[in-house]
Amino acid sequence: MRKRAFWVTILVICSLLLNCFVGNPIVSAFTQDQKLLLQSWRLVNQAYIDNSFNNQDWWSLRQQFLQRHLHDREETYDTIDEMLATLDEPFTRLLRPGQYHNLQVSTAGELSGVGLQININPETGNLEVVAPLTGSPAESAGIKARDRILKIDGVDTTTLTLDEAAAKMRGSNGTQVSLTIEPYQAGKVIRKVNIIRANISLSPxxxxxxxxxxxxxxxxxxxxxxxxxxxxxxxxxxxxxxxxxxxxxxxxxxxxxxxxxxxxxxxxxxxxxxxxxxxxxxxxxxxxxxxxxxxxxxxxxxxxxxxxxxxxxxxxxxxxxxxxxxxxxxxxxxxxxxxxxxxxxxxxxxxxxxxxxxxxxxxxxxxxxxxxxxxxxxxxxxxxxxxxxxxxxxxxxxxxxxxxxxxxxxxxx
The missing domain is CATH 3.90.226.10 (2-enoyl-CoA Hydratase; Chain A, domain 1)
Known part of the structure; x- marks a missing residue:
């Protein structure tokens, strides 16, 4: 009887060890990309306003996304985007390094770009101009509030997020960006505008x-x-x-x-x-x-x-x-x-x-x-x-x- 109990104990221990090192990602060694995904998950888990996480099991999502093979950083970013999209709330979002840097620059009071405030129209989903900044290259080019931006350097803006569109319009002083503009006013012709980026003081x-x-x-x-x-x-x-x-x-x-x-x-x-x-x-x-x-x-x-x-x-x-x-x-x-x-x-x-x-x-x-x-x-x-x-x-x-x-x-x- 003791011998049987001994072997049962050994089997249980072996099973536990197998689960720890093979089947349990919690204690496995994480790659740098997995760690980035995990930290993003934790930040939302700790701070997000809706503790039902859009009525879904946030912990199960963690396990689901951790099981993916993340081959590079861009794939990791895409996976984080996909995870955040399950919240169905556009303001909780990942900012890639360039986007995050641009946001920091913007709130600090200066940047280099065309000088447009933009937004995605919640009713149509179109990328629209909120307003051109005073004295900016965009204002000089005649772009006005509520104009629709169809393309940025030939890229269809319906395929871009708001942050991606903003990042494509920003760039080094003296470089050029091409915008395809559909004027808000009826009867105006769609036009392509080549704009030279400039350093813009954001004195508000x-x-x-x-x-x-x-x-x-x-x-x-x-x-x-x-x-x-x-x-x-x-x-x-x-x-x-x-x-x-x-x-x-x-x-x-x-x-x-x-x-x-x-x-x-x-x-x-x-x-x-x-x-x-x-x-x-x-x-x-x-x-x-x-x-x-x-x-x-x-x-x-x-x-x-x-x-x-x-x-x-x-x-x-x-x-x-x-x-x-x-x-x-x-x-x-x-x-x-x-x-x-x-x-x-x-x-x-x-x-x-x-x-x-x-x-x-x-x-x-x-x-x-x-x-x-x-x-x-x-x-x-x-x-x-x-x-x-x-x-x-x-x-x-x-x-x-x-x-x-x-x-x-x-x-x-």
Whole structure:
């Protein structure tokens, strides 16, 4: 009996050892590509906002993808893309080393390329222009908001992700890229444009005094992106305009795709004495809030211009100003991106953007896929940067009218 028990014990031990070294990838020696896949899986597992992972067994997916033979790094990237695609959420995505570097450069405030803000239209799936950057090669080439980009250097853009399209348009100063453009306006002819890339300063702020109202100086501030220097640039612009005797402000957030969350909060604090700026909710349902404190830089009346290209951190700022009664929103319903991503750097220089929370406006409005409706709805066809603030800029003119009439009423009372 003891002898039989001994042999049973030996068989059990052998079976366990066999499972450990042959059938169990958990303790096997991983290749560098498998380690990269594993780290991407872990980051999502630890931080992703939906702990059901789109109602699927995330652990089983790990085992499934680890069993693949990854022959090179590009195949590994493709596998990570495939794994993330099962979440069915476009903002959690892999950024290859070049893409991750370009994103870091963009948020730092400068890059080399054509100077286009782009997005994929959620309804059509087409790659579209949000806006050309002021003074950029793309603006000089006559590319306008809502134009569709059909090809980049002959590559059909329907085969590219948003990041891949952006990466193909960026490049060294002085090099050329070819874009095939379908104009937004009906009746315009599809054209091929050869553009020479240039170093582009991403100073996100343009400021000036409105020249149309001599009796009531109105300061105009356009904020293009929430890059690292945005809050300081807005503060400097307000200080300069205050010295010029500005009595009211227009803050233009049209076609601002967002950027750094913390910078959006800092810009909101420039306009608010106190009050909640934004609520965030993580995967455990735990709420956090960010508030204003101290003194606003100015208490002058404020109108905020928004449109369909106003997204992410721009919507956080617009929602904070609207819900706190600090500014009146003018224009069109905003984009509706109410999710927050954290960026993680992978060992090989790639990056992983993971949706870690959603946000709500101070009044607890969830705007994801819904957007923010302005106080004063004013629709208009796309205009180029040279037309901003002119008679054809209906949203700007509506803001001017609201501010001047409110100031006149305040003086009368």
């Amino acid at each position: 702020v343009f400021a000036d005094i409105d020249s149309q109202n001599q009796s009531i100086p109105i300061g105009y501030i356009r904020l293009n992106q929430f890059s690292a220097n945005a809050a300081q640039d807005v503060a400097d612009a307000v200080a300069n305009l205050e010295q010029q005797g500005t009595k009211a402000y227009i803050l233009d957030l049209r076609n601002n795709p967002g950027g750094l969350l913390q910078v959006g909060i800092e810009v909101a604090r420039l306009w608010l004495d106190d009050g909640t700026i934004v609520h965030t909710v993580n995967r455990q349902g735990i709420r956090d809030s960010f508030s204003a404190f101290g003194s606003a830089l100015t208490k002058a009346p404020l109108a905020v211009l928004v449109n369909k290209g106003t997204a992410s951190a721009s919507e956080i700022l617009a929602g904070a100003l609207q819900d706190n009664g600090r500014g009146i929103l003018v224009g069109e319903k905003t984009f509706g991106k109410g999710l927050i991503q954290s960026l993680f750097e992978l060992p090989d220089g790639a990056g992983l953007a993971v949706t870690v929370a959603k946000y709500e406006t101070p009044n607890h409005k969830d705007i994801h896929k819904l957007g923010i409706v302005p106080d004063e709805v004013v629709s208009q066809d796309p205009i180029n940067y040279r037309e901003i603030g002119t008679d054809v800029d209906l949203q700007y003119q509506a803001a001017i009218k609201l501010l001047t009439s409110n100031i006149a009423m305040a003086h009368a009372s």
